[in-house]
Amino acid sequence: MKSLESLDLSMNQLSGSIPESISALSSLSHLNLSYSNLSGPIPSGNQLQTFEDTSIYEGNPELCGPPIEKKCRGDEPSQTPAHAVSKDDDEGDDLEMSWFYIGMASGFFVGTLGVFSVLWFKKSWRYAYFQYAEDINDGFHVLKRKEIEE
Structure with a gap:
């Protein structure tokens, strides 16, 4: 044979x-x-x-x-080369990134809403927050004055 x-x-x-x-x-x-x-x-x-x-x-x-x-x-x-990405993988990555950005934006919105809600309804916290902001602003002015004097 x-x-x-x-x-x-x-x-x-x-x-x-x-x-x-x-x-x-x-x-x-x-x-x-x-x-x-x-x-x-x-x-x-x-x-x-x-x-x-x-x-x-x-x-x-x-x-x-x-x-x-x-x-x-x-x-x-x-x-297939290791770095090659198929069209389906590319579409899946786009969808995954979309959900990432949606989650990040909604987290930012809820966090900001939480802070402003607390400042709106808790008068003592609102006063404390704005006093803190004024103290920081005054601290910058003091530092600026010292720089100018030197």
Whole structure:
């Protein structure tokens, strides 16, 4: 079997994956597996990689991997660069950032409303707050006067 030079299994009702052992057929110069209902990844042996004509795999919609363009499920993450971001991920990030800003704005609004509500309804706190603000303002004026005098 190792000296097999031509193998044509086209238009058969074969199913399943291509056996890895087929890549060990070193004398194989012609192969045709088209329209055979095969599935799974194409074995990556040395002999199978020499066949540049992808038509030998036609009619097998479930076949994947090199040399055909259809990627296998397990190969997709390794084929994609680590820094590449898909459109769905980008949209998810935008939605996440929107919720972040909505949360931050509502937190700022509730906090500010809380402070002003307390100052509005608690007269003693309101007086204490404005007295504190005046003391800080007076402190700046004192420092400014000292700088001018020196």
